[in-house]
Amino acid sequence: MNDLGALSDRARSAAVVAAAHADDVDSCARFPTETIDALKEHRLLGLLVPVHLDGPGAPLADAAMVCRILGQACGSSALIYAMHQIQVACLVAAVGGSEWQDEFLRRVASEQLLLASVTSEVGIGGNIRSSLCAPDYLDDRLTLSKRSSAISYGEHADALLVTARRNTEASSSDQILIVAERTDTSLTETSRWDTLGMRGTDSKAFDVSLSARPAQIVPLPFGDIAQHTMLPTSHILWGSVWLGIATDATEKARAFLRRQAQTNPGSLPPGAVRLEKAVSMLTSMRARLDCATGEYLSIRISDREALPLGFLAEVNGLKIALSEAALEVVQQAMLICGIAGYKYGTPYSIGRHLRDLHSAPLMVNNDRIAANTATLLVAQRAPLMRG
Numbered sequence: 456m457n458d459l460g461a462l463s464d465r466a467r468s469a470a471v472v473a474a475a476h477a478d479d480v481d482s483c484a485r486f487p488t489e490t491i492d493a494l495k496e497h498r499l500l501g502l503l504v505p506v507h508l509d510g511p512g513a514p515l516a517d518a519a520m521v522c523r524i525l526g527q528a529c530g531s532s533a534l535i536y537a538m539h540q541i542q543v544a545c546l547v548a549a550v551g552g553s554e555w556q557d558e559f560l561r562r563v564a565s566e567q568l569l570l571a572s573v574t575s576e577v578g579i580g581g582n583i584r585s586s587l588c589a590p591d592y593l594d595d596r597l598t599l600s601k602r603s604s605a606i607s608y609g610e611h612a613d614a615l616l617v618t619a620r621r622n623t624e625a626s627s628s629d630q631i632l633i634v635a636e637r638t639d640t641s642l643t644e645t646s647r648w649d650t651l652g653m654r655g656t657d658s659k660a661f662d663v664s665l666s667a668r669p670a671q672i673v674p675l676p677f678g679d680i681a682q683h684t685m686l687p688t689s690h691i692l693w694g695s696v697w698l699g700i701a702t703d704a705t706e707k708a709r710a711f712l713r714r715q716a717q718t719n720p721g722s723l724p725p726g727a728v729r730l731e732k733a734v735s736m737l738t739s740m741r742a743r744l745d746c747a748t749g750e751y752l753s754i755r756i757s758d759r760e761a762l763p764l765g766f767l768a769e770v771n772g773l774k775i776a777l778s779e780a781a782l783e784v785v786q787q788a789m790l791i792c793g794i795a796g797y798k799y800g801t802p803y804s805i806g807r808h809l810r811d812l813h814s815a816p817l818m819v820n821n822d823r824i825a826a827n828t829a830t831l832l833v834a835q836r837a838p839l840m841r842g
């Protein structure tokens with residue numbers, strides 16, 4: 456299962472399906488059912504589930520590769536896959552702490568369950584490290600009501616990972632993460648998802664009401680999970696999606712230039728120098744992603760231990776840099792393709808790519824991340840560069 460060749464083939468098969476439906480998914484702002492079915496068929500949803508829980512136990516780099524391949528086909532499908540794998544990674548980080556959750560992870564692999572995230576909440580802005588809602592505990596169950604401002608593919612997920620305060624006495628930062636099964640959760644839509652880009656993620660706002668057993672609370676404080684797993688995996692997997700989208704736009708620009716070169720043999724098309732810049736930026740994005748992914752895997756620390764401040768600053772910088780670079784690459788591609796890229800329905804259309812990528816600096820807002828990074832850098836005692 457972990458053979459990279461076979462994995463990339465499976466990802467490419469799913470990407471063919473995603474590409475075939477990408478424009479319809481975008482124009483109708485609809486969930487990419489066909490892609491998710493293909494990902495399930497190719498057993499790609501349980502990729503990170505450990506071997507002892509009957510999963511393939513693939514490393515994060517494999518999930519990043521799938522995100523990149525899907526990103527070249529359909530940005531919304533790729534982002535859904537990334538968001539799902541971030542949730543799986545959070546559960547894998549707590550493996551062994553709860554029988555219910557280990558059994559649930561087994562099901563993620565065997566039944567190819569799709570997991571969604573409910574961190575955002577009306578009244579807290581984009582600060583995922585703060586919650587207003589808190590569960591009520593009665594007998595052997597808990598109930599929770601949460602006003603969420605965005606839940607991607609909430610109605611299509613098999614389970615939702617929901618943040619809340621630990622109890623009604625807890626402070627806003629004393630948070631837990633609850634695995635809520637869709638069958639025990641009701642979603643009341645409170646706003647539509649009619650957006651510039653990432654339209655297929657179907658990220659509507661909902662009032663959420665759920666019932667769960669206490670065993671469904673992830674057995675680590677959410678603050679630890681957020682810092683140790685959710686933040687680095689989000690930035691690495693989102694970055695991989697954006698790299699994929701920017702790569703596809705650059706391929707379209709390259710095809711456009713090759714057609715121009717065939718029409719006028721012997722002369723370099725005027726836009727070709729922009730291709731060099733775009734490819735150079737893609738290479739830098741890839742190198743930075745590979746470096747952060749390798750470093751994250753090699754840190755190999757216990758789940759309760761904090762990541763080094765320097766590494767947290769690095770993965771925060773990765774998110775900001777990649778979200779900005781991807782947009783710039785597509786801008787270069789647009790200038791190369793001109794009106795053929797600007798128009799929909801040509802072989803060089805890249806409007807969807809550009810619109811999808813405008814979500815990147817907002818998810819979580821780059822200004823918020825920059826402020827957090829600056830705090831880390833001021834607090835850090837170790838030198839910025841070693842050696």
Ligand SMILES: Cc1cc2nc3c(=O)[nH]c(=O)nc-3n(C[C@H](O)[C@H](O)[C@H](O)COP(=O)(O)OP(=O)(O)OC[C@H]3O[C@@H](n4cnc5c(N)ncnc54)[C@H](O)[C@@H]3O)c2cc1C
Nearest residue numbers: 572573574575580581605606607653658817820822823826
């Ligand atoms: C495509 C997409 C899918 C999403 N899917 C989900 C999902 O599945 N589940 C989910 O829970 N959420 C989801 N979200 C929501 C997302 O995670 C963020 O919560 C949301 O984008 C932030 O909302 P905001 O821009 O209103 O808030 P903010 O981040 O608060 O930003 C609003 C403004 O405040 C400024 N600001 C606020 N605080 C600071 C600060 N400390 N430092 C500097 N500036 C600050 C920002 O610069 C910005 O101008 C999704 C968002 C998108 C775009």
